[in-house]
Amino acid sequence: MTALQPLIDSIVSDMRKMEDKGRVADYIPPLAQVSPDKFGLAVVLADGQVLTGGDAEEPFSIQSISKVFTLTLALGTAGDQLWRRVSKEPSGSPFNSIVQLENEQGVPRNPFINAGAIVVSDMILARHEPREAIGQVLRLVRDLAGDDTIAIDEHVARAELETGFRNQALANYTKAFGNLHNDVDRVLGVYSHCCSITMSCRQLALAGRYLMLGGRNPETGRQVLSAHRTRRINALMMTCGHYDNSGEFAFRVGLPGKSGVGGGILVVAPGVASIAVWAPGLNAQGNSLLGSLALERLAAGAGWSVFEGG
Amino acid sequence: MTALQPLIDSIVSDMRKMEDKGRVADYIPPLAQVSPDKFGLAVVLADGQVLTGGDAEEPFSIQSISKVFTLTLALGTAGDQLWRRVSKEPSGSPFNSIVQLENEQGVPRNPFINAGAIVVSDMILARHEPREAIGQVLRLVRDLAGDDTIAIDEHVARAELETGFRNQALANYTKAFGNLHNDVDRVLGVYSHCCSITMSCRQLALAGRYLMLGGRNPETGRQVLSAHRTRRINALMMTCGHYDNSGEFAFRVGLPGKSGVGGGILVVAPGVASIAVWAPGLNAQGNSLLGSLALERLAAGAGWSVFEGG
Amino acid sequence: MTALQPLIDSIVSDMRKMEDKGRVADYIPPLAQVSPDKFGLAVVLADGQVLTGGDAEEPFSIQSISKVFTLTLALGTAGDQLWRRVSKEPSGSPFNSIVQLENEQGVPRNPFINAGAIVVSDMILARHEPREAIGQVLRLVRDLAGDDTIAIDEHVARAELETGFRNQALANYTKAFGNLHNDVDRVLGVYSHCCSITMSCRQLALAGRYLMLGGRNPETGRQVLSAHRTRRINALMMTCGHYDNSGEFAFRVGLPGKSGVGGGILVVAPGVASIAVWAPGLNAQGNSLLGSLALERLAAGAGWSVFEGG
Amino acid sequence: MTALQPLIDSIVSDMRKMEDKGRVADYIPPLAQVSPDKFGLAVVLADGQVLTGGDAEEPFSIQSISKVFTLTLALGTAGDQLWRRVSKEPSGSPFNSIVQLENEQGVPRNPFINAGAIVVSDMILARHEPREAIGQVLRLVRDLAGDDTIAIDEHVARAELETGFRNQALANYTKAFGNLHNDVDRVLGVYSHCCSITMSCRQLALAGRYLMLGGRNPETGRQVLSAHRTRRINALMMTCGHYDNSGEFAFRVGLPGKSGVGGGILVVAPGVASIAVWAPGLNAQGNSLLGSLALERLAAGAGWSVFEGG
Secondary structure (H helix, E strand, O other), X not given: OOOHHHHHHHXXXXXXXXXXXXXXXXXXXXXXXXXXXXXXXXXEEOOOOEEEEEOOOOOEEOHHHHHHHHHHHHXXXXXXXXXXXXXXXXXXXXXXXXXXXHHOOOOOOOOOOHHHHHHHHHHHHOOOOHHHXXXXXXXXXXXXXXXXXXXXXXXXXXXXXXXXXXXXXXXHHHHHXXXXXXXXXXXHHHHHHHHOEEEOHHHHHHHOHHHHOOOEOOOOOOEOOOHHHHHHHHHHHHHHOOHHHHHHHHHHOOOOEEEOOOOEEEEEEOOOEEEEEEOOEEOOOOOEHHHHHHHHHHHHHHOOOOOOOO | OOOHHHHHHHHHHHHHHOOOOOEEOOOOHHXXXXXXXXXXXXXXXXXXXXXXXXXXXXXXXXXXXXXXXXXXXHHXXXXXXXXXXXXXXXXXXXXXXXXXXXHOOOOOOOOOOHHHHHHHHHHHHOOOOHHXXXXXXXXXHHHHHOOOOOEEOHHHHHHHHHHOXXXXXXXXXXXXXXXXXXOHHHHHHHHHHHHOEEEOHHHHHXXXXXXXXXXXXXXXXXXXXXXXXXXXXXXXXXXXXXXXXXXXXXXXXXXXXXXXXXXXXXXXXXXXXXXXXXXXXXXXXXXXXXXXXXXXXXXXXXXXXXXXXX | OOOHHXXXXXXXXXXXXXXXXXXXXXXXXHHHOOOOOXXXXXXXXXXXXXXXXXXXXXXXXXXXXXXXXXXXXXXXXXXXXXXXXXOOOOOOOOOOOHHHHHHOOOOOOOOOOHHHHHHHHHHHXXXXXXXXXXXXXXXXXXXXXXXXXXXXXXXXXXXXXXXXXXXXXXXXXXXXXXXXOOOHHHHHHHHHHHHOEEEOHHHHHXXXXXXXXXXXXXXXXXXXXXXXXXXXXXXXXXXXXXHHHHHHHHHXXXXXXXXXXXXXXXXXXXXXXXXXXXXXXXXXXXXXXXXXXXXXXXXXXXXXXXXXXX | OOOHHHHHHHHHHHHHHOOOOOEEOOOOHHHHOOOOOOOEEXXXXXXXXXEEEEOOOOOEEOHHHHHHHHHHHHHHHHHHHHHHOOOOOOOOOOOOOHHHHHHOOOOOOOOOOHHHHHHHHHHHHOOOOHHHHHHHHHHHHHHHHOXXXXXXXXXXXXXXXHHOHHHHHHHHHHHHXXXXXXXXXXXXXXXXXXXXXXXXXXXXXXXXXXXXXXXXXXXXXXXXXXXXXXXXXXXXXXXXXXXXXXXXXXXXXXXXEEEOOOOEEEEEEOOOEEXXXXXXXXXXXXXXXXXXXXXXXXXXXXXXXXXXXX
């Protein structure tokens, strides 16, 4: 392995110089205000060592990265029953997934597209109050990161709810097929608040440690998820973690990851490292442009691709 | 690691007892005649050791597994130009991919679906005669396996050509968009002959060694493909190797693989093992039913999932 | 022309004997309670003569037939601007039209599918209160039929709102593309109330007279719509009036018509007759099974097809 | 009715002045060479009177207008069995219809899209030689027009066969579903030759008389098709005659019609007139731009819309 800190530093420095930084998400005002010049990177190794570069301590909206944590929570409660209501296949569509919801009778393709995460939110909500369900997710993330300061940006959550017509459509469509048990508004309340969790790269990489460690939270020593299910979440991140860019990400980076439109990506090198990157500008498929590039550089430089051999 | 031979033996024995063996492909007569009771498994380890079980020495039609070898050959010639004519994303469609060819203007989603492999065949054909192009592919496979007895079943090739209306449609459709440079019949001649290569599990696992060894053929010591490109083929096998069941396979087995309707699957544990399994009965998505199950057992038992950690 | 009353009587008698009466819509409870044995038919001729048969005086829920009246009203206000927000093509899809909303960026295919009528309702609502907009539609229908007793079934309207998740999805999806200017709930309030208008065959055939008379309401002598626009509404009823069964209806009946899931169909023989039929059992595409059959018999017997010649 | 000849003359004169003449089809060389300035119009009235304007005597490639004649011939032989292999619904797709072939298992949406006409050609071919089948179609068209000089442009037919990869795809796809009984090449031979029939507006309007006259050929006095089936062909021309522009054409012109990419349109005013127009420039949906406009003017001026009333 190349010495890691110099590699990180050189990546940060190179990314800062890139002219094309992608396009910051503008569908809700609070996201649109973030500077495209931000770039942060944090790596937690299996031995607990933390290395960072750039704006690694600055919190950002994790958005769809939260889908990994809600899936983890729902698997704990619902177990494999969950897979009756959500599939495990890449969506393979440049369009949003409502077409497939129609073709596949209200069963979302995977838990990492919006429709799938909405169904997962419905499972977490179960018979609780939205506030309690949101509290559970937040508690899980804080426990994983070992950091009680992690919070939800209510401003973002409200903006998402007010402008989320597409999510309203997805939720109602799913409900029309009987695959949503709670009221649409309560489910979307949970969903939007989870998306509005705010974390720094350091916090996010810390929270991702259980994915590198077979489900064990090193903070508490407790098993968050069985090793078996943890492997499976990693597999889903590999095949479905980047919307219709998942194949390209696997091809270039070779590691399981999950992106969010806030510009963050959480990536796992199983047994080796938990990595978080943040660069707000997105590519055409809605994944962090410089974040993906930085991860390609990091994985290649450190020799971390799971597809490496010989 | 569990002792491997006993694990293989117990898998073979268990698979033999399974009642539901799936459904043997019947779209061409020669495939339909194969007994659903066949089951073979071969594992080649990084140190060259070969372990087998069941009908591991019996040749079968590798069908779509050949797409891995034609891609390898085409990448050697065309290089990354190849990716201008074929994408790298899972097809995500339970239907055949002609819908996506239309939506995406004749650029197939990936090289492991029929349309993609037809375009790859067109690149291999280039300005050669079909006979020469087929000869190149066969030579590559023989070199990789270190076995000159590997042959093409002309009977199967002819049957495929005579009944392959869907492939004719895909090829013509691709050509309508300008993404096929040679005559449709010549391209399909190459394509069908590659699909009709006949190999045993042992031969196939040997031929797959370069994928576990970063592109090096241990038989000759020569680099068949750069380590970089080999990783990328593995990544594509992970995200796209099993048609619309790729997500499920990654979820259950956790290893890159490519299946064929003859009932074979080639799987790679990078740096560790090259594995071939054969069970002619297919699941609903056209992948070997018992083959997939056996690989799930093998990968779990041997701890080979690339998503393993901690 | 065959003597009309005997033709009507024989049709009513034959329909009563049919064993397969189709399937009564059950997606909202009030519709599911209607007896499948009901059958009514009313014909208003250009000279004002009214002929009826069967349960022609019994009110039923007109459902999607209301889309003709809301379109008429909206064309009066918005004029041809309307066609910037709604297309004029048959939907051509056995599925509900949300797929096309996605492909066509939130512009519904025509004003007679749900998504299109929801956009039309948004135009009618404009800057009014929902109650006022609903009042306008009801007033139009009463004026056209010359009957102030026509009313809205609040029970049905409420049931539609409570269970209309698919319409919620369509409305939100349209709004996500910027093609809905008012709040989703207010628009759907208008939409659902219009669908819940209750009319008998006699009332409905009377209300349809303007479509046979080039836009003139014979009741008042006033032009409800220009002759030009009236022709165009008739054209849309011909190509789009029966969802994905419109081609078949044109083929069999040869007259412009609009069906509703309550089992009613309003049909126009331009210059000759306005016809309403009611039989609650539906065919697979959601149009009245016996109603369609009866209209085929009536049009053939009376020689009313617009495609007749020679 | 306005005096017809002056109306025709004024339309011809106005069309000649239009600046935007659309785009001449260029997918085969012989079509691309036609001047966009050509404009012809011919009207045959029920009493046999023929009125013409512009380039009404100049032959052009009728292309898809031939689908009306092949359907007429096939209905005569296969009868209503035909509708088991072809549907009657508008395709409703801006894309070519291969997507729907997949969704609907090889049954084309209607006989006026390419896939449908290919299946109809297969029925005409039946057990004949292609040459005989082509001869039958040509004989029918000559009989209908009362003109033995009508011929096939072999140059065009050959060009279509050599470049018709999309039709090859459609035919092979249909055959993959078992809905083509003859060899693809033989069927496409028939199909392409029928598309390559060359006629003037005058000849085409004469050939269309049976559609205005309930199926009777006034030339011979013989019934080409029953009145019943003739009405149904007119209905199909109304709902499906202009690809994904059929709704718009019905809306604007209000008459059944069938267009071809050569720039011709055949239109029927049942009982009143058979009309042919020719202007080579096409609109975005592949229908004659000025031809459609001219027909809108003619139908409005003459009061011929079938949706007219009162």
